[in-house]
Structures are given as C-alpha cells and as structure tokens.
Amino acid sequence: MAAVDVVNVSMIEAGRLLRTKQVSPVELTQAYFSRIDSYNPKVNAFITVLREEALATAREAEKEIAAGKYRGPLHGIPIAVKDIFATNGHLTTCGSKILKDNMTHYDATAVARLRKAGCILLGKLTMSEFALGDDVNPLTGQRPTRNPWNLERSVSGSSSGSGAAVAASFCAAALGTDTGGSIRLPAGYCGIVGMKPTYGRVSRYGVTPLAWSLDNAGPMSKFVEDNALLLGVIAGADAADDMCSTRPVPDYRAKLRAGVKGLRIGLPKNYFFEYSTADVADAVREAAHTLEKLGATVSEVDLPHLKYTVGAEMAIIFGEPLAYHSKYIRQGKFDLYTDLNKAQWDTARYISSEDYIQAQRVRRYMVRDFEKAYQQVDVIFAPSNGIEANLVQEDLLTDTVPVRQVPAGSITIWEILWRMPSPANLAGVPAFAMPCGFSASGLPLGMQIMGRHFEETTVYQVAAAYEGATEWHKRRPEFLGKA
C-alpha cells in the first residue's frame, strides 16, 4: 500500500497492515510527518513535534514486530497528545507562556499506557490556555488552531489541536481532556469522534488540572472502533489518582457489531434542542430515527434539573481553577495569561462560596435525573455543539458576544457551547461525540450519545451501529488537499 493512503485508514486497519508487515512503523510515521510538514503551518495543531524520538521509536517497533514481539493492535501506531499531558523529557506547556519552559520528567498515566501498548508519540498538541483560555501556541505566538474543514472556522476547545490533528490526518488518534466539553466540542466541529468517559474512568495523573471535580481524559479518533480500543488501554485503576475508579475495564469493542435491536434511545424533551440551530437539531433527531429503522426504539426523556447547568458549570469551572492558579497570580504572573483567562480568573472573584456549594449540590439532582431517565432508555442523544463551527474571530474576547438565532431566541455562542456538553460533566456520565451530518456550508454537525455511568460499552455499541449505517465518517476535509 502506498504511504499516501495509510493516514486515512482506521487505526485497526493500520495495525493489521503493520502486523502483516505490509507497512512498517517507520513508513507509517513518515507518512504522518509528511502531512504535518505540508499542512500544520496552516492548521497550527502542534506545539512540539517529536520527530527524532518518534522515528527512533518507530525503528524499534519495526525491529520488535520483525522479531515476532508484537504487542497488539496499537504497536507502531502514531498518536499525539494535548500539551496538558506530562511526557517524559519534553515540554508540557498547557498552552501557556507561564509554562513555556516547563520540562516534565515523567509520563502521565494515560501516555505511559499508550506507550506500553506500542504507540509512537508524534508530538504535543495545541490547546486553549490551561484548557480554558485563548488558543495560542506559547512557543511561537501563532494563533489560533484552524479547523481543517475551513481554515476561517474555529476548532473550539479546549482540545483544539487534538481535534484538528485527527481531522487533518496528522496522527491516527489523539488524547484530549474534557471538563466542560473540551473533547466533544472540537470533535463535533471537526467531524471526528471523541469520548468523555465516566468521571473517574481514566486516570488524570500527569494531567494538569482545570477543575478537579469535573476533569476527564479521553481519546479522540476518526472511527468508533479505534476510540473503543484506545479507551480500553488508558482506562482503569491508578493509585496515583485518588478519583480513579478501581472497577474492572470491560472490552469496549465487545458489542460493536451487536446492532441496536431492542435498545432504547432517549431524546431530551427540554434543554438541548431549543438552543440548537435547526440543521443540528434535525440531524440529531434523524440520527435517532436512523437507528429506529434498525430496531431501536426512540422516546422522549425529562431531565428537569438541567436548567441549572450553565450556572453550576460556571461556578465550578471558574472557581476551582482560581484555587489552582492563585499561586501563579501571587507570583505576579497574571499578565502572562491570555485575555480570556484573565477575564475568567477575575470573574471567579465574584463567585461566592454559596454558589460553589449549590453547584455541587445540584449535581446530585442531575445524577438522579439521568438515573431516572436511564430506567426508561439505554442512551440519550443530544447535540454536541448545537451549532456549526463559528468563525475564528468570534472566539476572541470583545465587548459583544456573538449570537445565533435558535428556537429559544437570540442566544450567545458562549451559552450554546457551555450548555450542550456540560450536563455530562456535571452528572459524570459518559458522552461520546460523533458526526451526524453537514451544514449547508459544508461543515460537520455533531451529536453526543450519553450513557449510564461506566457503560461506555453500550455507548460504543450504539455509535458503531450509527457509523455503520451512515457515511459521515468517510468524508475528509479536502480543503487541505487530498491525503
């Protein structure tokens, strides 16, 4: 197979080509670097490219596979990680000037597990500063990360480089983090898939915190099965993260071909669809009906406490980081933050302890809402972003926040983009973003499939059935040129 094709096959297929020696790890790695060299200057998805180390690892993998020491389907697969994951011997900047010289000397648990499985680390990816601020490469000043489907469009955040790099075929898959949608929003805008697992499913050791009680790490990829494979590797107990679950890790690929006959899909009556543009809302409902034709049932569910979501998310996602970042502020580094984080840290000063405690209390009620709904259905479908990718200049902090016309009225994009993903963070349920259509301007539209706590297997089962019934995942952003 010509190297030019291997960057677009699934990770599972690439693994087969490596195992059967039709492609070598070095050839595969070089194919990705060729994409990065050609298009990353436009997309700006990497902060650090680890060319020499990656090629050395690829040569080692080639020798191991040749010697019959095959580690499994990730052996020789090139990946990249958001620059919030510590990696041994490299800079870990969190997208901030404050950490632009921050050399880390250990691997985050998720990174260590991927390396052990044989993955090749191509580099560290751009992100919103500390997973909440503006998207600027702190080493070059280049901003922002561009959407491979249209370079004038936003990738959203905070795992911006992860979304863009996967969509642009700069790597087979990437790791991101999600505290209020930071895996699902870039996945939705970029037409790829991304899993925010159950809270506590994946260790955050070595991942710089944003908001401890909401943070998750998870995989982003082009295909559902690749994502399930990656989660199976990075999930599981880790004594280094107190919140990491000790529950056994199931085989997330076990039900990928089981279909959806008899499964029950819920569509929320309230909260999501009236705050989405019509094209998105129609695409998500149509996705549910596509699976209805394959044997699933579709019904409405009620999640009454979600009306408190945005306030609760703000109280926590601004309040907890201020506690973390106060050390840097006291050190006189406030002016080094990007404009968005400066505004957010200053806003956090006006959030009261009562607001924060009420936000944590209301989460219990949201959990109960989801648990009650999951007595009636197995998964819940909702928009992941609610809108198509906004323009990059609309991400900049100005006096006027851009709005979109939705059934609920003229709503700011801030509200829409906090509203859609945050319920899954507050309730701790798994939520998987995937493409469900394209807008009139040719941009991907995203939905999320939410499941019961620790039932990612069912979420992947439904996602795989939908992927198999549709063609959205086969489209590639040709704006960059055919791979």
Added chain:
Amino acid sequence: MADQNLIRASALSGEPLSAERVRAMKPMLEFTLKHLEVLREFDPDEEEPTTIFRFGRD
C-alpha cells in the same frame, strides 16, 4: 454593576482590580452572573447532607 462597586468588591478578595481589568472582564462577568441567578433559584425540597459530587458506590 458600576465599575467602582466592582473594584470595591474585588478588594475583599485581597487584590483590588484596576478599572482596565474590570472593563476587560465585564462581558464574562455579566454572562456568568446571569446564569448564577438561575442557579440561585435552586432550592431542593429535601435536606441533602452531601455537598461533594459522588455517584454510585465506587
């Protein structure tokens, strides 16, 4: 939300904000306060001893 009131209130957190910082964060503050107002309507009809997020028995 007069700027001077916001500056005075910020002093309580140990660092009074400059007029420039107040101006820069005002859209974010207004957005946040709008949604905190909704959160402040949360009034559960039962005593809930748990204030820390948890689920299941894990």
